[in-house]
Every structure is written in C-alpha cells, then in structure tokens.
Amino acid sequence: MAGIKPFYCMRPAAEFASRVAALPYDVYNREEAKSEVEREPLSFLRIDRAETSFPDEVDTYDERVYARARELMAQMEEEGIFVTEEVPCYYLYELTMDGHTQTGITACSSVDDYLNQIVKKHENTRADKEVDRIRHVDVTDAQTGPIFLAYRASSVIKKLEEEVKKEEALYDFTSPDGVRHRVFKIARPEWVSAITEEFSHIPYTYIADGHHRAASAVKVALKRREEHPEYTGEEEFNYFLSVLFPDDELQILSYNRVVKDLNGLGTQEFLAQVQESFEITGKIERKAENTAGKTAKNTVNTENAGCDACSGKIPARKGEICMLLDGAWYTLKARESIMTADPVKGLDVSLLQEHLLTPVLGIGDPRTDKRIEFIGGIRGTKELERRVDTDMAVAFSMYPTSMAELLSVADAGLLMPPKSTWFEPKLRSGLFIHKLS
Numbered sequence: 062m063a064g065i066k067p068f069y070c071m072r073p074a075a076e077f078a079s080r081v082a083a084l085p086y087d088v089y090n091r092e093e094a095k096s097e098v099e100r101e102p103l104s105f106l107r108i109d110r111a112e113t114s115f116p117d118e119v120d121t122y123d124e125r126v127y128a129r130a131r132e133l134m135a136q137m138e139e140e141g142i143f144v145t146e147e148v149p150c151y152y153l154y155e156l157t158m159d160g161h162t163q164t165g166i167t168a169c170s171s172v173d174d175y176l177n178q179i180v181k182k183h184e185n186t187r188a189d190k191e192v193d194r195i196r197h198v199d200v201t202d203a204q205t206g207p208i209f210l211a212y213r214a215s216s217v218i219k220k221l222e223e224e225v226k227k228e229e230a231l232y233d234f235t236s237p238d239g240v241r242h243r244v245f246k247i248a249r250p251e252w253v254s255a256i257t258e259e260f261s262h263i264p265y266t267y268i269a270d271g272h273h274r275a276a277s278a279v280k281v282a283l284k285r286r287e288e289h290p291e292y293t294g295e296e297e298f299n300y301f302l303s304v305l306f307p308d309d310e311l312q313i314l315s316y317n318r319v320v321k322d323l324n325g326l327g328t329q330e331f332l333a334q335v336q337e338s339f340e341i342t343g344k345i346e347r348k349a350e351n352t353a354g355k356t357a358k359n360t361v362n363t364e365n366a367g368c369d370a371c372s373g374k375i376p377a378r379k380g381e382i383c384m385l386l387d388g389a390w391y392t393l394k395a396r397e398s399i400m401t402a403d404p405v406k407g408l409d410v411s412l413l414q415e416h417l418l419t420p421v422l423g424i425g426d427p428r429t430d431k432r433i434e435f436i437g438g439i440r441g442t443k444e445l446e447r448r449v450d451t452d453m454a455v456a457f458s459m460y461p462t463s464m465a466e467l468l469s470v471a472d473a474g475l476l477m478p479p480k481s482t483w484f485e486p487k488l489r490s491g492l493f494i495h496k497l498s
Contacts, residue, residue, distance in 0.1 A: 063179060063212065063260045064171035066300060067149035067253050071203070071494040077142050079234035081105050082242065082489035085206055087273075091121060103142065105491025108133050109197075109205060122193060127200035134201055134494075143494070151247040151256055152493065153225050154304050158240045158486040163310040164222055166247075166256060167207065167493050169300035170266065172282040175275060180210070181471040182268045184479070186276045187428075194277035195284075202497050204278055204302040206490040209270035211464070214307035217259045221252060232492070240486045266305060267471050270484045275301060281497070302495040304488055308464045314438030314483040315375075315461045316410070317445055319453040321432040324423040328387055331421065338416035339382070339393035345373035346389050347446070374442040376460035382413055383442075383458040385449050393417075404469045409460050410481045422455075428479050435480040 073081040080101055086109035089097065094110040107113055111130035112121045119125065137143050152167035174180045198204055225245050232244040247253060268275055278301035285298045292299070323331045332341065373390035374383050380400065382393045399416050401407045406415070418424040424433050434453070436444050438461065445456035462482050470477055 063263045063266050064174050065166075065168040065257065065260045065303075065305070067151045067247075067257075068169045068297070068300070068302075068495055069146050069149050070152070070167075071138065071143050071145045071496060072492060073232075074141060074144050075232060077103060078232040078244075078492060079236070079242075081142065081491040082234075082236060083109065083491050084238075084487050085271075085490055086110050088487065091117070103137075105205065105489075108137075108201070109490055122196070127196050130197060131201045134203065145496075146246075146248075148248055149253075151253060152231070153222055153243075153245040153247060154488070154492070155226075155243040155245075156240055156486045156488075157243075161312060163306050163312075163486075165304040165306040166218070166222075167244075167302075167304045168256075168260075169297075169495060170208070170210065170303040170305075172279050172299050172301060173294070174266070175279050175301070178474070179264070180266050180268065180275070182272055182275070183467055183471045183475075183477045184268075184272045184481075185476055186273050190273045191277045191280065194274055195280050198277060198281045198497070199284070204274075204495040204497070206271070206274050206302070207488050207493060208268060208275045208278070208301060208303040209484060209488055210303045210305045211267045211269045211308050211311060211468075212260075212263050212265070212305055213468075214309045215259055215263065218256070218307065221255055221259075225252065236489070238486075242489065242492075244492065260305075265472075266303075267308075267468060269306070269311065269467070269482070270488075278302075285497070296498075297495065298497040300495070302493060304493075308468065311464055312485065313461045313464060313467070314485050315459040316480045316483045317436040317438060317442075317459050318413070318418070318457040318480075319434050319436060319445060319448045320418070320422055320424065320455050320457075321452070322454045324421065326421070331386075334421045335384075335393065335417060338399050338412075339395055341391050342394050343373065343392035344389050374445075374458055376409075376458065379409060379460050379463075380412075381460055382409065385442075385445055385456040385458070386454070404466065404473050405475050405477060408462060408466060408470075408477065408481060410462065410478050413457060413459070414478055437483045439483065439485050 080103040083105040094106050095113045098104050098107045098113045108130045112126045114129050153164055154167050155162060155164045170180060225247055228245055230243045231246045235241045282298045286292050376383050380395045384391045384393055395412050399412060405411055424430045427433050442458055445458060449456050
C-alpha cells in the first residue's frame with residue numbers, strides 16, 4: 062500500500078510565489094533558461110539551472126554550478142523569500158488550464174515504495190540524465206521539483222479536498238502561460254490523519270511525469286543509507302517530493318513525431334510501403350511556404366475521401382494517425398492485421414514505430430536516431446507544419462495515449478516506448494521544497 066507523509070515544507074512566502082514558480086528544469090535549454098532568469102530574477106530556474114549565473118563557457122555540470130544552487134537557496138531563505146513550516150503539512154495543489162482543473166496532494170512518498178514497485182513506472186531512465194539531478198539534490202540537500210504521481214481516484218480524498226477548498230488559498234495566481242495555480246495548506250491534524258490513512262489503502266501510485274527525478278531521488282537516498290548505516294527509515298532522505306493526482310482528472314496530450322527524410326524513398330514508393338500496414342483513408346491539400354519561399358503542393362494520387370472527423374490534422378480515435386507529407390495531410394488507419402491487445406504493442410506510438418518508422422523509414426532506436434524528433438502536443442499541429450516546411454520531410458500527429466493504457470502498462474510491469482505521453486499542465490518547481498536533513 063502507498064506510504065506518504067506530510068513534511069516540513071520550505072516554500073515561497075505568499076507575496077513571492079508567482080515570481081518563484083518555474084516550469085521544470087528540463088523544459089528549457091541553457092539559452093532559454095538564462096533568458097527566463099533575466100526576465101524574472103526570482104524564478105526558481107536560477108536554482109534549478111544555476112549555470113545561468115555563469116558565463117556560457119562554464120560547463121552546465123561544473124561543480125561550481127551545484128554549489129551556486131545551494132548558495133542561492135540559502136540566500137533566498139535568509140532574505141525571507143522562502144519560509145519553512147513549523148509543523149509537517151500536506152498541500153492541495155490545484156491547476157486549471159483551458160477550463161480543465163486537476164487537484165493533487167503534495168506529500169512525501171516512500172523511497173521503499175519505489176524500490177518495491179508500489180510506486181510504478183512506465184518508462185526507462187537514462188543514467189546520464191540522472192547524474193545531473195543526483196548531484197543537484199545531493200549538494201543542495203533538497204528536492205525541489207515534485208514527481209508527478211497518479212493514483213486510482215478515491216471518493217474519500219475527493220470529499221476531503223472539497224472541505225479543504227472552503228479555506229482561504231495559500232497561493233492563487235496565473236502563470237504567464239495562462240495556467241491558474243491554487244495551493245491550500247493542510248495542517249489540521251484530522252485532515253492530515255485522514256489523508257495518510259486513505260493512502261494506506263491505495264495499493265499503488267504511478268509515475269506520470271518525472272521518471273528521472275524520481276530515480277535520482279532514490280539514488281541519493283541509497284547513497285545516504287550507505288553513508289549512514291544506522292538509518293532507521295524515517296529520515297527525510299527516505300522520502301521524495303511528489304504531487305499525487307487522481308487518474309480521472311488527468312489529461313494526456315499527444316506526443317508527435319517528425320522525421321528528417323524518407324530513407325531514400327520517393328513519395329509514391331513511401332506511400333506504397335505505408336499502405337502495407339495502414340489504410341490511407343484521407344488526404345487534404347495544404348499550401349505551405351518552404352524555406353526557399355516556394356509553395357509546396359502534393360500531387361500524389363490517393364483516395365481523396367477527406368478527413369472531416371479529425372480535420373485532417375488530429376486523429377479522431379485510437380488506431381488513427383494523421384501524417385503530413387509533401388504539403389498534404391493524410392489519415393492513416395491501422396489495418397486489423399497489426400492491431401493487438403498487448404498493452405505495449407497495441408499503443409498507437411508502438412504501431413507507428415514497429416510498422417512504419419522502423420521497417421519503412423529505418424529508424425531502429427528512436428532514443429538515439431538523430432533523424433527523428435518529438436514534438437509535444439501542447440505545441441499543436443502548426444509546429445508540425447512549420448518543421449515540415451523547413452527542415453523535416455514528414456510529420457505524424459498522434460492520438461494521445463490514455464490514462465487507462467498507462468495504468469495497464471505499469472500494472473503489467475512493462476515499459477512504454479520513449480515519448481509516449483505528454484502531460485499538461487506542468488507542475489511548477491520552487492513552490493514546495495523538501496529538505497533532506
């Protein structure tokens with residue numbers, strides 16, 4: 062059963078919360094992070110990406126960068142920008158984007174639950190990406206970016222959340238991307254006990270987003286256990302910062318693909334090979350200015366049945382993929398021969414990879430192949446069109462993976478292909494900090 066606990070949270074004083082709150086560190090490249098810190102000097106990115114304090118020639122992973130992050134955190138605490146609770150608390154964290162609201166409980170989750178697969182994952186992690194966050198957590202002695210966890214919805218938790226939201230919000234602001242953030246502190250002993258008790262009856266939690274942050278937090282805990290063989294299991298480093306959301310409130314956006322070339326194939330030959338696994342049910346012409354300023358227009362003969370259900374750009378249902386090629390949008394429908402009930406092989410991203418990207422376009426490992434890039438659904442199909450008009454040959458607009466599919470894969474102890482899910486809205490870093498000692 063899931064083990065969570067309240068914690069002595071270090072957080073922004075209310076008047077600074079909207080300025081401190083920052084998107085996750087890995088959303089930005091170095092140049093973008095530097096620009097964001099220049100725009101908002103209190104942004105938590107100055108700690109999460111402390112290389113922004115140094116000239117570009119200083120390596121992102123230089124030891125001075127991590128020392129600077131620790132120094133900045135201490136400085137902001139001394140200046141009263143950060144305050145620390147006097148009692149351990151939970152928090153409600155409500156996010157509203159485009160009329161959709163989801164509410165999570167900010168808590169500390171058990172490292173042992175992760176090790177014992179009570180906290181379930183659906184993605185592999187890369188050691189090179191873990192190293193940076195391991196060092197950041199270890200040197201700053203704090204977890205600063207919460208892990209986005211999901212759990213199967215509980216009516217008990219929903220009723221309690223309704224009561225908590227009758228209180229005055231600790232934070233209530235709208236970030237520059239239009240997402241409204243409300244935070245409520247849960248300090249009443251009876252509420253704290255009720256939440257802890259209810260989660261003790263929830264069998265599993267699931268990592269929705271933040272696999273690398275979770276793995277890094279666990280590795281820091283294991284390192285400290287070695288350094289402190291007398292540990293009891295109650296030390297703060299045995300828990301990691303998380304926000305837990307009910308599965309029925311979460312929305313997954315598509316994770317789209319663009320590919321640089323057709324693997325030496327002509328358009329007609331490429332389409333012929335695609336048709337072996339996918340029925341091409343629609344084609345919608347579009348005009349797009351290419352990099353030479355010329356208008357690209359498709360002239361390939363295929364069934365012009367239209368794609369009203371998905372407007373030619375966004376799939377209407379599972380098993381459909383919309384494809385942009387030579388100035389036209391096509392709808393690809395997976396043939397019955399490749400459909401499967403297997404929880405991983407049956408994912409749309411798997412069908413595309415196994416029956417088109419690998420056999421037709423020659424992309425064997427999408428993690429390492431430089432010919433493929435992944436575009437989050439939040440950027441829309443306009444970004445796919447822009448890339449095909451400039452530096453890519455073909456784009457694939459995907460139907461989103463569902464929460465049911467994610468839970469099914471995790472429950473089976475399996476892993477999804479890379480870039481299968483894109484969760485929105487993103488949790489902000491810097492609103493909740495979990496000190497490890």
